[in-house]
Amino acid sequence: MKPIAIVQHEADAGPGHFQAHLVQRGVPHHTVRVYGDDPIPRSADAFSGICSLGGSMSANDDLPWIDEELALLRDADQRGVPIIGHCLGGQLLAKAFGAQVRRNPMKEIGWSSVEVDDDELAREWIGSEPVFDLFQWHGDTFALPAKARRFLKTPLCANQAFVIDHGKHAHLAMQFHIEMTPALVSGWVGNVYGRRELDEAFERQGGVGVQRAEEIVLNLQQRTQRMNRVAERVYDRWLRGLRQ
16 A cells, blocks of 8 residues: 655644554555655655644745645645645645635634534544544634535634545545644643743633643543544544545
């Protein structure tokens, strides 16, 4: 099987549980380290799937690699290569297919309850769990591209996940971070830049949509384990569409 390309935008925004899941399933993968000046592949032909990870930048920033990654995602679509996007990666996926990415009225940082918006689609991708906590860290949000179906939402950010179904394979965009591990969460909360953004957003929003650092890391092992079980269902469903 051809490898999955994992596009990693920042050193501390690694593939986490997504990579662990690929290793467990014996799925080959190759990491494109944008932060380390790895070139964005011009073609998706060498890959069975494309995973785009998160990052502190915006999909609308004037960075040279953003247009290159958008081109890669469009090329993947034309070649029947499935795409999965986490947070910034989901925003890039949406933008690649003509949808707007803009500032959300409020930031979401921490654990938030995500609700099902499309029962049929949600059962296909996450099973029957109606409400659950997922990890968030974003200030932007994506609109829905043509032919996209949304299946998860929160009160502060309606578009949490959508699928573009092509039959044998599907593209999945997520606003949240189901790839997180305890080490990744602790690193973001403990990072001086992350802690500054967290504290400023908490004060500005009066605690609405943003949690204190100590609340985010409370019962961290149990929370991430439960989220990772949801992630495994999502990842297994997406992996079914890999191009052989």
